[in-house]
Amino acid sequence: MATIRDIARRAGVSVSTASLALNEDRRVRQETRRRVVDAADALDYHPMRAARTLSSGRTWSIHLLDPAIGANMSSGFFTRFLRGLHDAARDGGYTLTLTVPHDEREARAVLKRLVAERWSDGVVLMNPSDHDGVLEDVVAAGFPHVLLGRSPVPGVSSVDNDNVLVAADATRHLVDRGRRSLLLINGPASRTFAQDRARGFLEACGADARVTGRVVNVSGAPDAAAPALAAHLDAGHALDGLVAVSDPLAIVSLRALHERGLRVPEDVAIIGMNNDDLTQYTNPRLASVELNAYDLGRDAIESLLARIDAGGRTGGEGRRMVTHELVIRESSG
Amino acid sequence: MATIRDIARRAGVSVSTASLALNEDRRVRQETRRRVVDAADALDYHPMRAARTLSSGRTWSIHLLDPAIGANMSSGFFTRFLRGLHDAARDGGYTLTLTVPHDEREARAVLKRLVAERWSDGVVLMNPSDHDGVLEDVVAAGFPHVLLGRSPVPGVSSVDNDNVLVAADATRHLVDRGRRSLLLINGPASRTFAQDRARGFLEACGADARVTGRVVNVSGAPDAAAPALAAHLDAGHALDGLVAVSDPLAIVSLRALHERGLRVPEDVAIIGMNNDDLTQYTNPRLASVELNAYDLGRDAIESLLARIDAGGRTGGEGRRMVTHELVIRESSG
DSSP states (O other), rough: OOOOHHHHHTTSSSSSHHHHHHTTOOTTTHHHHHHHHHHHHHTTTOOOHHHHHHHHHHOOOOEEETTTTTSSSSSHHHHHHHHHHHHHHHHOOOEEEEEEOHHHHHHHHHHHHHHHHHHHEEEEOOOBBBBBHHHHHHHHHHHOEEEOOOOTTTTEEEEEEEHHHHHHHHHHHHTTTTTTTEEEEHHHHHHHHHHHHHHHHHHHHHHHTTTTEEEEOOOSSSGGGGHHHHHHHTTTTOOOOEEESSSSHHHHHHHHHHHTTOOOOTTOEEOOOOGGGGGGSSSOOOOOOOOOOOHHHHHHHHHHHHHHHTTTTTTTTOOOEEOOEEEEOOGGG | OHHHHHHHHHHTTTHHHHHHTTTOOSSEEEEEHHHHHHHHTTTOOOOHHHHHHHSSSOOEEEEEOOOTTTTTOOHHHHHHHHHHHHHHHHHOEEEEEEEESSSSSHHHHHHHHHTTTTTOOOEEEEOSSSOOOOHHHHHHHHHEHHHHOOOOTTOOOOEEEEEEHHHHHHHHHHHHOOOEEEEEOOOOOOOOOHHHHHHHHHHHHSTTTOOOEEEOOOOSSGGGGGHHHHHHHHHTOOOOOOEEEHHHHHHHHHHHHHHHTTTTTTTTTESSHHHHHGGSSSSSOOEEEEOOOOOOOHHHHHHHHHHHHHHTOOOOOOEOOOOOOOOOGGGGO
């Protein structure tokens, strides 16, 4: 296998010049750099990535810290987000590494090692909650990062949907179809996306005096939607419109309503969120909100690579928004 | 930040001894190694991973080359397999990196760089087809690997379900319930899992003279099940039992049968595969085969780490099998 010495000899330069040239150091003239690269190509030279990292300071790796993979029933949102991350990282010459910590304590321990041992040049974080120690740590470390979601702590760079508007649009759609007694089956109250969606839902309900809106928070597997829905109905609350913060929650609700003898959409109109592929095959077909998870992934990486390229000098928080669209199907009436 | 010199001074050893000790080199006595590790802990010492890689020869990273992420509608199988890979890698002190090539040509190019530049200590491959150049390359390179699925080329280490038996068990279940005109909605004919499942299906059909079994191969998104099913019925073939090689294909079929006025399970009994979480919320609930994707992921990594630890000296192919179970629900009658 060719070594850096072979390259230098063939290109007629010193070993250190060859090394600088391969690391795209600006001190080497364009023409010399060209000659060195040609020599490396001709000799089929591949330095170990770890050696390139030590000489260039770059790992060419992005790390995804995701506490929730597998927690979502269909995982459609996750796999599309992951694919967006992957494709944008590859386009920038990076590979994508994944860690799934069990809890916040493990996430903070992983992040600490990741920064100290420089496993990657930047980190993608997901699923922020009220007091997110991981986010505080990454800000304190000054490490390049991007968060999917709205940050509860300052100084964080993020990409997100406008979740207040996402929920308000879905809710107004049901109100426009004549629904008056609405329920939001929401995620855990500690999650910022759930806080934003509750706000959008309640604002849209409050805008029409004929409408009442209630919110129930569930956590864990989507199964939790069934007892939450049963408790709502057993308490004697009227219900003719249901907004669910994910399609799996909507699909579990669809089944639970069917088992109580309630018809969708005649008795209860339903709209979910994420626009998972399966929504078009449920019976009836499920209306949903397309959140453009792939674009969220791509935007996250583009924002992160800009920060890495700027050597962390861009500092401060930035928030990029990705658009959403209602996808109307049979379940919403 | 502490350096290797600080460690050596505190432990009362030379810099080279400290370095060898931290790399768990056997030339350093156990007691000395202990002293060095204690000094490193006390000084909160974290060498860059790249530096550790160059000194130890290990990257502490496993690479997943997956050509198909996102191709599966619900992705439930993929996320569970990924979680199994991740958890077993983490337990072994490894991180997991992911590449999703668009086609075989890109997969071979990525594998070539991965091996030459040593991006990782081993690779997990998925979705083999008839003539898999990627598998031939990894065998030729002698690089530690494990494949999910049955290999069409010799010399490959793999984990798999017994897909002949998976399909035979699902088919026999429908026959036992009195179904006589069966259809297998199968994956692409070039994929080894689809070949094995066609064989199991046809063997089970052939074992009972009253039963006829036909196979249709589909590729791409699960939507493809609908026109394949329509063509089968339009050709005048009888149908009272349907085996689908994935739950998404089964769910699309459920919807397509409903739209033709056929009842499930009264007219057509259905069983899918993968036991995705959504199967218990379809209407009717979908019978399926649990393939234990999480265990497949864990077993893949355990097999791979054993090969890495043996320094590639274990050679030859090995095939690990993971069990499956029928999960009977309303759709199969």
